[in-house]
Amino acid sequence: MGTTERKRRQKQPLRERILDAARLIVTRDGFAALSMRKIADAIGYAPATLYLHFDSRDQIVRALCxxxxxxxxxxxxxxxxxxxxxxxxxxxxxxxxxxxxxxxxxxxxxxxxxxxxxxxxxxxxxxxxxxxxxxxxxxxxxxxxxxxxxxxxxxxxxxxxxxxxxxxxxxxxxxxxxxxxxxxxxxxxxxxxxxxxxxxGSAREPTSAAPSAAGVALDVPAALAPKRRSAKRPTAKPKAAQP
Amino acid sequence: MGTTERKRRQKQPLRERILDAARLIVTRDGFAALSMRKIADAIGYAPATLYLHFDSRDQIVRALCxxxxxxxxxxxxxxxxxxxxxxxxxxxxxxxxxxxxxxxxxxxxxxxxxxxxxxxxxxxxxxxxxxxxxxxxxxxxxxxxxxxxxxxxxxxxxxxxxxxxxxxxxxxxxxxxxxxxxxxxxxxxxxxxxxxxxxxGSAREPTSAAPSAAGVALDVPAALAPKRRSAKRPTAKPKAAQP
DNA sequence: GTCTATAGTCAGATAGAC
DNA sequence: GTCTATCTGACTATAGAC
Structure with missing residues (x-):
């Protein structure tokens, strides 16, 4: 277990950087503009390196999703x-x-x-x-x-x-x-x-109980740490090309 | 004017065939799968020929739309x-x-x-x-x-x-x-x-403010004929690539 | 682990011969 | 009008050197 742990931890940093870069591109330019090359450029690695951490572009997309x-x-x-x-x-x-x-x-x-x-x-x-x-x-x-x-x-x-x-x-x-x-x-x-x-029917007459319209705080502060729970099933879908 | 008319009419058949083929591809495979090459193959012409009738793929898409x-x-x-x-x-x-x-x-x-x-x-x-x-x-x-x-x-x-x-x-x-x-x-x-x-409120019981004026149908003058105005400004947007 | 180099596809659009 | 041939550029993914 110790060995496995260590291996996984060594991998994590780059994996994170890949996802961070991907998130940035997607947020800025949309999903259509996301490509392995752009991610690689953004983090200063060669495209091939990404494939050590993700099987495919699709897997990155799924992780973000x-x-x-x-x-x-x-x-x-x-x-x-x-x-x-x-x-x-x-x-x-x-x-x-x-x-x-x-x-x-x-x-x-x-x-x-x-x-x-x-x-x-x-x-x-x-x-x-x-x-x-x-x-x-x-x-x-x-x-x-x-x-x-x-x-x-x-x-x-x-x-x-x-x-x-x-x-x-x-x-x-x-x-x-x-x-x-x-x-x-x-x-x-x-x-x-x-x-x-x-x-x-709030606008309609309240038949029985009139809710006093207590204001819901709609701004949830969201102390959400961006959870990195990535997709579990690899489900490598190797793009069925249609001839 | 006569000359212009004739020219336009000569062009129409192929233009129609292009649109027909494009419509078929789109209906069957979705818009993402529409390419100039596929259209050309479908009608038995070379890709370049399409550009005699449409400035770009985008224009074909707009016509279909x-x-x-x-x-x-x-x-x-x-x-x-x-x-x-x-x-x-x-x-x-x-x-x-x-x-x-x-x-x-x-x-x-x-x-x-x-x-x-x-x-x-x-x-x-x-x-x-x-x-x-x-x-x-x-x-x-x-x-x-x-x-x-x-x-x-x-x-x-x-x-x-x-x-x-x-x-x-x-x-x-x-x-x-x-x-x-x-x-x-x-x-x-x-x-x-x-x-x-x-x-x-069809399902609601008409408690107080019942639709009493049941027959108060305001007639509508607007006889809108199925307008074929396709309304397109070419607006050739040649895809701004982002470097 | 990371790289270079490249294979293999697909795409839109154009030049110039016929 | 139509073609062939090609330019340009995008992409995913892989092989093999370092």
Whole structure:
């Protein structure tokens, strides 16, 4: 074990530098502009060296993506403590949108470009309603289910369908904004609130209990250390060339 | 003029064949797989020949995109005749989603990949509320404004914000589905209806502010003919390479 | 571990012969 | 109008010297 440990530790520094450089390029120029050459140039190594630490460009991309997704979940984590499901949901929605705006390239990769990872993000959706899964979708679905139980959704409502539609709304807001910066003429926060009001009737008369609209601190300080938990399955997909 | 006409007509056949081939490739393999060489191979010409009819690959892509957008507007056209704004809006929403599902590659290009065209699609959004603009967003915004006038939206609602949020929902549904075919576990039509019901209260009980003015359908003058205006400024953007 | 050198592909676009 | 031939440049990934 000691030997293995030491070996791994020797490798880490360069691996980190590769990821750092890759993150910089991606953040600045987008994922399409990421190439092994550019990374190598950025850290002052030859392209071939990168292959000692990553099997392929794709593996680097996946590592960055996993990082971004972990960040999103970290942002969600403190919200789980909010007892009122409506308030929690509001916080989740705002945090989701804020994340997309603040980390456009990560968001693009996770939800707009890389199908495998989009699939992964959706994986838990199905049973998430009663499961306390820690996926983005699971958290939203769970809050909605609780709200239905609390009678804040129409009895006829299908909580799972609402969760899907609500997520679509959030994704649509972020995705359209990332495609065209002028998109929401309405301020983003206002737009999210508009959507929430439309869905849950805050603008409508509060039938039973009027939530006093306790302001959710939507700025989660995020003491997040960029987690480097890289993707586990190598899943070397050697690019099926089509003749 | 006669000479110009004749020249243009001589060019058209091959131009069409180029576009046909390009459309096929794009529909089958996606936009990323579209290359001048593949088009040339498909129609049995040399790559260089394509440049007699198009300045660049980008111009071909734009032509396909304009085509797709015109198709979307054509699908919308007959819906303008629906007098009841709520019914019209429902039709618009379903049509929008259906188009995205049926023409995934066109949708991707217009709204998910090509920023210039996404920008163009959004261009009319601003004044569209009182304008009978023939953009996709304009049609939705106009219907919503009419619904508000008819009292079917909360008086406090900002019709423009609702329009943006509703569009985001539709886009989110389509975009997520295109990224992951398993996305809406709920059937697509059901999901759209769920959103519409939640937003406009068909499912809610008409407690106090009932849609009393059920028949207050504002008629719509806008007879928008399926405009074929392909609207393209060549805008040759020769790909700014970044050194 | 790291490098140089290179293989092998693909791409967009152009020159100039026919 | 159309072709062949080529320029230019991007990329991933590998082999083998140091």
């Amino acid at each position: 996993a990082e971004g997704y972990a960040q999103l979940l970290e942002r969600f984590a403190p919200l789980a403590a909010i007892a009122d499901p409506a308030e929690r949901l509001k916080g989740l929605c705002r945090t989701y949108v804020a994340f997309g705006i603040e980390h456009p390239q990560s968001y693009r990769l996770i939800f707009m470009e890389d199908q495998p990872h989009t699939d992964a993000a959706f994986a838990g959706t199905a049973q998430a309603v009663d499961d306390s899964s820690d996926t983005a979708s699971g958290l939203i679905a769970r809050s909605l289910a609780q709200m239905k139980t609390a009678g804040r959704l129409p009895a006829s409502a299908d909580a799972a369908a609402w969760a899907e539609a609500l997520w679509a709304t959030l994704h649509g807001i972020v995705a359209l904004h990332l495609m065209d910066a002028t998109f929401p003429r309405t301020p983003l926060d206002t737009l999210v609130d508009t959507a929430l009001d439309a869905w849950f | 304009a085509e797709g957008y015109a198709q979307l507007l054509e699908r919308f056209a007959p819906l303008a005749a629906i007098a009841d704004p709520a019914e019209r809006l429902k039709g618009l929403c379903r049509t929008y989603v259906a188009f995205g599902i049926e023409h995934p590659q066109s949708y991707r290009l217009i709204f998910m990949e090509d920023q210039p065209h996404t920008d163009a699609a959004f261009a009319g959004t601003a004044q569209a509320v009182d304008d009978s603009s023939d953009t996709a967003s304009g049609l939705i915004a106009r219907s919503l404004a009419q619904m508000k006038t008819a009292g079917r939206l909360p008086a406090s609602a900002d019709a423009a914000a609702w329009a943006e949020a509703l569009w985001a929902t539709l886009h989110g549904i389509v975009a997520l589905h295109l990224m992951d075919a398993t996305f809406p576990r709920t059937p697509l039509d059901t999901l759209v209806d769920t959103a519409l019901d939640a937003w406009f």
